[in-house]
Structures are given as C-alpha cells and as structure tokens.
Amino acid sequence: MEIVVVGRHVEVPDRFRRHVEDKLSKVTQLAPRAQRVDVELTHERNPRQSEVSERVELTVRGKGPVIRAEASADDEYAALDVATTKLLERLRRARDRSKDHHRGPTAPPVDVLPPEPEPTPEPEPAPPALGEAVESTWGDSPVVIREKMHQALPMTLDDALYEMEMVGHDFYLFIDAETALPSVAYRRRGWSYGVIRLDAPVATTAHAV
Known part of the structure; x- marks a missing residue:
C-alpha cells in the first residue's frame, strides 16, 4: 500500500513522514484492498487559530469506497493521532458492513423534502479538473473558497x-439511481437524516458531479 504525504502551506519533515x-x-x-492513503498536512497561518493550526486529512483509496478522516x-x-483514530473506526465500520451486506441495510429515518427548482446559474470561471482542488477569493473579500470536482455514478440513498x-x-451530493434527480443527503439530529432533491433529472448513464 502506497502512502503519499503532501503539505499545504507547510514543509513536511521526514520525521513526520516516518511517523x-x-x-x-x-x-x-x-x-x-486499499491501494493508497493520501495524507495532507495543512498549516493555518492565522495566529488567532493557533489551537487548530495544524490539520491532517487522511484519504484511503482502493477497490472500494473512498474513506476519509480529518x-x-x-x-x-x-x-494525526485524532485523524487516525477516526479513520480506523470508519474502516472497521466499512469492513463490518461488507460482512453483513447480505442481510440487507437497515433504513434510517429520512426526511424527504419536495423537489426545488434549480436556480439559474450566473456565469462562472471554468471548473477545476477532476480530483483537483482550486482555491480562489470571493470577489474583493478576504474569503477563500476551495473548489473540487468529483466524478460519481448514480447510487441509492442507502x-x-x-x-x-x-x-x-454532514452532507453528501449524489445522483439518485431511482429518480435520476440530483440530491443532497444531510445529517439531522441523532441518527436521522434528510434528503433534498432538485427537479432536474439527469441521464443515469452519464457521470455526474
């Protein structure tokens, strides 16, 4: 399994790579079945956020679902210690789900909202390439927006x-395999969820973001 460590706004020490x-x-x-783990270390330069100035994001990629923790x-x-603990717990859940998949999923309570009309988009710059993260400022403000393009196949709500x-x-954007509608699943309180759909069906044979 390959481990790829990169730094954003920070140089990654060899000692940390070994750790x-x-x-x-x-x-x-x-x-x-994991083939690679991407490790991203980010340094927050704002001195007011010194208590959370170092962020570690772990992403497991392979023949299965992408699993991430940060x-x-x-x-x-x-x-890294906290992110690793989260990651290993999610890997255990993924392994257990794979073992119990033949029993069928237990459907959680889901609040389905009616389709909403899709707003007319304003002209925007070309989106980033698949898997590439691009940062830009919001107009003349100091707000930084990080944009990333993902490719996805239609899937069930489960x-x-x-x-x-x-x-x-806390949310997940997907194309519903049954309705072909762009949908967003989101976390409510406890173990209940909600889903919002747009009344704009797409071709289920095409890849969607």
Whole structure:
C-alpha cells in the first residue's frame, strides 16, 4: 500500500513522514484492498487559530469506497493521532458492513423534502479538473473558497448515506439511481437524516458531479 504525504502551506519533515507510516500500518489489516492513503498536512497561518493550526486529512483509496478522516490541533502529531483514530473506526465500520451486506441495510429515518427548482446559474470561471482542488477569493473579500470536482455514478440513498458516513461529512451530493434527480443527503439530529432533491433529472448513464 502506497502512502503519499503532501503539505499545504507547510514543509513536511521526514520525521513526520516516518511517523505517518507507523500510524497507518493498521490500515491494510482493516482494508486489505486499499491501494493508497493520501495524507495532507495543512498549516493555518492565522495566529488567532493557533489551537487548530495544524490539520491532517487522511484519504484511503482502493477497490472500494473512498474513506476519509480529518482532524485539527496545535501540533501535527496530535492532529494525526485524532485523524487516525477516526479513520480506523470508519474502516472497521466499512469492513463490518461488507460482512453483513447480505442481510440487507437497515433504513434510517429520512426526511424527504419536495423537489426545488434549480436556480439559474450566473456565469462562472471554468471548473477545476477532476480530483483537483482550486482555491480562489470571493470577489474583493478576504474569503477563500476551495473548489473540487468529483466524478460519481448514480447510487441509492442507502449507499449515499453510507458514503457520507465514511468521509465524515454532514452532507453528501449524489445522483439518485431511482429518480435520476440530483440530491443532497444531510445529517439531522441523532441518527436521522434528510434528503433534498432538485427537479432536474439527469441521464443515469452519464457521470455526474
């Protein structure tokens, strides 16, 4: 399994790279089909955020769902420890789900909102290439927007909720395989979820973002 460590706004020390390899040694035990783990270390330059100035993002890629975890702390080693703990827990859940998949999923309570009209988009710059993250400022303000393009196949709501849990996000954008509608699943309170759909069906044979 390949481990790729990169730094954003920071140079990654060799000592930290070796520590990453040691911490991620259990990944292959829980995910034998994993081919690569991307490790991204980001340094926040704002002194007001010194307590969370170091952020570590871990992404497992292979023959299966992409599984991600991230954490921030005042030290890159502490952030790595927390992110690794989250990642290993999600890998265990993915392994257990694979073992129990033949039993069929247990549907969580989902609040489905009616389709909403898609707003007319304003002219924007060309989107980034697939898998490439691009940062830009919002007009003349100091706000920085990070944009990333993903490629996805139509999936069921159950699969979308599973993918959302595996990447540790509070929402997940997908194309519903049954309705062909662009949809967003999101976390509500506890273990209940919601889903918003746009009344703009797409061809299910095409890739969608």
